[in-house]
Amino acid sequence: MIILFKIHSFLKRKWYIPVTFFGFFLYLIFFNALFPGFLNSFTNELEETSASISRVRALGCLTTSVYYGETLFSYSDLFKEQTEASYQLAYDSIRLHFHREFAEIQTDSLDSLPPGKRKKYQRGIERFKKRKRKEFFTHPENREMVKNFSTLADETGFPAKGPDYDVFLDFVLDVPYDSFNYHFPEVIPQLTRKLKPPKKDLVYIGRGWVRAGFDLKPVPDSAWFPDSLGAIHLPQLRTYLLADINPWFIPELEIPGFEVLRYDAGRMARRRFTFREVTRIKMGCKRKLVRMALKKGLLLNARNNAEEVLLSFLQTLGNQGGDTVVSVHIPFPDTTSIGWIDSLMKK
Amino acid sequence: MAQVKTNENIEIKPGHPHNRWLLELSLRKIALLLLFSCSCARQPLPLLSQLKDTAQLSTVEISISKLIVARQVNSGLLVQLGMKKSVDLRKTFLANSEAQVEVGIELDRIDPENIKVEGEVISLLLPPVKVLNFSYPPENFVVDSTFTEGFQKGWPSPMDLDDIYQQAEMSIRHYINHLGIKEIAESQTRIFMEELLHGLNYKEVFIEFEASEQLIFANNPTKTKQEDQ
Secondary structure, rough: OOOHHHHHHHHHOHHHHHHHHHHHHHHHOOOOOOOOOOOEEEEEOOOOOOOOEEEEEEEEEEEEEEEEEEEEEEHHHHHHHHHHHHHHHHHHHHHHHEEEEEEEHHHOOOHHOOOHHHHHHHHHHHHHHHHHHHHHHHHHHHHHHHHHHHHHHHHHHHOOOOOOOHHHHHHHHHHOOOHHHHHOOHHHHHHHHHOOOOOEEEEEEEEEEEEEEOOOOOOHHHHHOOOOOOEEEEEOOOOEEEEOOOOOEEEOOEEEEEEEEEEEEHHHOOOOOOOHHHHHHHHHHHHHHHHHHHOHHHHHHHHHHHHHHHHHHHHHOOOOOOOOOEEEEOOOOOOOHHHHHHHHHHH | OOOOOHHHHHOOOOHHHHHHHHHHHHHHHHHHHHHHHOOOOOOOOOOOOEEEEEEOOOEEEEEEEEEEEEEEEEOOOOOOOOOOOOOOEEEEEEEEEEEEEEEEEEEHHHHHHEEEEEOEEEEEEEEEEEEEEEEEOOOHHHHOOOOOOOOOOOOOOOHHHHHHHHHHHHHHHHHHHHHOOHHHHHHHHHHHHHHHHHHHOOEEEEEEOOOOOOOOOOOOOOOOOOHHH
């Protein structure tokens, strides 16, 4: 009784506390926070639209190895890749710009001039070069970039130090980007680290497969006949590589191909992602999957297995008026040219 | 003899910082218990990150295009009470998409007993054509931005987008058997094999396929090669 009396007196004095709590409770229900799907439950529904065949293409691809894998890719990874690419672009554009300017001057052969005039010409060229450099470095964007590069001089051993643009320019003109990145591997990562990280993040997990094999279409008929030792050589075979991450990885087991691991659209969801950004993150997953597959030795496995498959296939078919096949030889796939794989992904 | 210090000498009281891991452990256990109790519907993941040998000869690639029209449907209490409409027609998602299907045969399934050679005449009974690869890549979704105002009003979020694409994939997979893909694939496979066998000096080539009612999807990472057969 005493307890009930105490509660009653408490409520009489401070009635606003339970009322506030009740109000807050209603608020949570209304905004789907407490019981999601009670007042509003949203689902996405597709309209019935037909599917139609838009193109038929004849192939002759023999897939001999498949890699199944899982990768993670985030918006910040994409951001890093983009900034690195933009630095490379800036570096190359400086090289291109100045090389063109200077190449035009040097086409004039100074040797054919009399010595007095030659000196005058040379001085003119020097002045021209100076002016061009000044023009370039007065542009605020270029100035910013050089400043970025030169602040790292002490940490990374990069020779351009302080506001001495000439040293920087000489270095850039002498060294192409690839060897610059090789000799000073810390410069670009340091520069990207100094930038502000994006205030939103989206991390995708991607499950898919990479298929590798050979295109049999360009092989001429004569190549299928063995030589006197019973060996078939197929140097014409073109390597074939395809990566796929679909919305569903295994639909029967309800395992999705793409799954959001982390989604942060900034405070009050003010920095939402565009469709294009989401697609680019997904494509990043695919690129990473290809790299993982190549590291695991997909191409080599595909080549070794293709030799076995083709040998047993040709032996079971037999050939009319030729020797029996003893071995099939396929050259090792060129793993050094990864560039074409990237171009494949960006189709 | 050197004295060996043991941990037995140290007294650990319940509130002591040394003992904090006990509390953490129990919390972790509770969290795990909650997690497992909620996620019973999800199947365990198959073995990933593996290389698998195959012998698949894809003879035709077929592109299937599909228009995706998606809407957000509300079925909560407010709709049941008539205080809200179930579909907000202002929110429509419209996109063009294209799937690529590679169809062909599995070379290691060819039975040597099904190959008959009589002089320059060869007759083959090939295994049924299968869908060797189904590809519905993210870059093939082209969102129509004039209809879709999405991402400004919060719908569709990336999660909704995945849900929509998953539904679209399932509907394409459902349609595959009704598009006549099997016939196209059989004729293309026949053309490819005839060319190959003419190259091996056979004058006459007869090709038939083993009977099958539906197209089967060949790739399944959960199954090993022996299980497939």
